[in-house]
Amino acid sequence: MKIKNEAVTTPAAVVQSDMAGATVKVNAKLAPNAEIDLAAISAELTAKNKADAADAAEKALKKAASAMKKADKKSEADDKIAAAKKAVVFFKQLVTEREGWEQNAYKTSNDQLYALLQKCYGFYNDMAGSTAAAAGKRDGLNRYIEQKGYNFASATHTLTKIVKCVFGVDRRRVSAYGIALRFALDSKVAVQDLPAFIYDNGGVEQMRLAKSTTAMTVKQKAEVAQEAVSANTLAVVTSADFANTFDAGKIGKHVVLIGTWQQDGSVIARAVVQNDGVVNAALASYYSANKEAVKGKKVEMTAANDDRAAQEALELAVLEA
Numbered sequence: 586m587k588i589k590n591e592a593v594t595t596p597a598a599v600v601q602s603d604m605a606g607a608t609v610k611v612n613a614k615l616a617p618n619a620e621i622d623l624a625a626i627s628a629e630l631t632a633k634n635k636a637d638a639a640d641a642a643e644k645a646l647k648k649a650a651s652a653m654k655k656a657d658k659k660s661e662a663d664d665k666i667a668a669a670k671k672a673v674v675f676f677k678q679l680v681t682e683r684e685g686w687e688q689n690a691y692k693t694s695n696d697q698l699y700a701l702l703q704k705c706y707g708f709y710n711d712m713a714g715s716t717a718a719a720a721g722k723r724d725g726l727n728r729y730i731e732q733k734g735y736n737f738a739s740a741t742h743t744l745t746k747i748v749k750c751v752f753g754v755d756r757r758r759v760s761a762y763g764i765a766l767r768f769a770l771d772s773k774v775a776v777q778d779l780p781a782f783i784y785d786n787g788g789v790e791q792m793r794l795a796k797s798t799t800a801m802t803v804k805q806k807a808e809v810a811q812e813a814v815s816a817n818t819l820a821v822v823t824s825a826d827f828a829n830t831f832d833a834g835k836i837g838k839h840v841v842l843i844g845t846w847q848q849d850g851s852v853i854a855r856a857v858v859q860n861d862g863v864v865n866a867a868l869a870s871y872y873s874a875n876k877e878a879v880k881g882k883k884v885e886m887t888a889a890n891d892d893r894a895a896q897e898a899l900e901l902a903v904l905e906a
Contacts, residue, residue, distance in 0.1 A: 664717035665724065672708075672725020673732070679704060679751045695788065699780040702789075705747045706766050707776040712743070726750070742767060765792040807868035811839065813879040814871060822854050830857055841867045 679701065686697040712722045729750055730737070737746055745763035752758055765783060774782045786792050822842065840859050844852040858864070872879050 661717045665721040668718045668721020669724040669728060670721075672722045673729050675708065675725070676729045676750050680753075683751055696780075698789075699783050701751065702748075702762060702766060702783070703776060703779045705744070705751055705762075706769065706779050709744050709747055709766070709770075710776055744770065761789050761793040765789045768792045803865055803869040806872040807865040810868040810872035810875075810879055813875075814839070814868065824854065827857065830859070832859070835859060839864050839868065 682697075683701055686701065708722065708726075712719055712726070726743075726747065730746065733750065735746075735749060737749075742763065744766045745759065748762045748766065749759045752762060768786070769779055769782055772782070783789060783792065838859075840857050841863050842854050843856040843858065844854045846852055
């Protein structure tokens with residue numbers, strides 16, 4: 586559609602035409618006799634409006650995404666703070682329960698004690714992970730420790746810290762309960778199974794004795810077993826493939842052979858492992874499975890060494906006489 590724009594005397598005269606719902610305004614003074622293609626102008630304006638709208642929509646989406654990201658971060662921070670506050674309340678509540686147990690059921694039943702320890706154990710398990718709730722519980726524990734003014738060595742296990750927060754400064758009790766919970770942790774006991782686990786192991790005191798300071802570490806067991814296995818020779822295994830992993834600096838050191846039993850009682854050697862941790866674990870396992878024999882072998886070897894030392898001392902004394 587085209588219209589003829591006739592000359593007009595009004596400086597700001599405007600020709601208006603409505604097309605497809607859009608109003609087009611033209612300054613007649615600037616183009617007194619121009620032919621105006623309203624359809625082209627309308628299409629151009631429509632395209633421009635669409636581009637502007639798309640640009641505006643994109644900006645709005647970016648703004649919304651940024652707002653959502655900030656909201657998520659704020660929500661996570663709020664969750665962490667809330668979890669930390671709940672953790673502090675948790676310890677205060679557990680202390681109240683502990684005091685009630687001491688005053689009422691301490692002399693008659695261990696059920697409530699085991700329930701308290703179960704809650705401590707559950708709190709420790711809930712602290713694991715990277716969620717805001719887990720981080721909040723860790724912060725809550727640290728806040729409560731600061732509030733109570735407790736001091737711990739850097740090597741103190743977190744379970745022991747939790748126990749002290751609940752049971753106070755009785756060192757013997759904190760030690761016993763901490764050892765029992767760590768015993769359960771090492772045994773991969775589920776939270777819901779903790780009371781039964783304590784009962785099955787004879788109670789807290791028996792668990793403390795089983796995990797006392799006299800208990801041997803893996804390394805100590807390995808050292809004892811090493812002397813015993815060095816005195817035995819079951820077989821000599823040779824293979825050209827061993828040369829690929831042979832290290833002259835490890836001559837005399839123990840290795841672990843991974844083998845497979847055969848029906849005729851023979852063993853096929855599959856691989857050689859020289860890692861110290863693996864070797865120590867294997868030696869410690871051997872010690873646990875052959876404890877009495879290993880101890881007997883150690884006594885024999887010690888006696889033999891003592892006899893040898895005594896004989897050498899006697900010979901030296903004779904020579905010096």
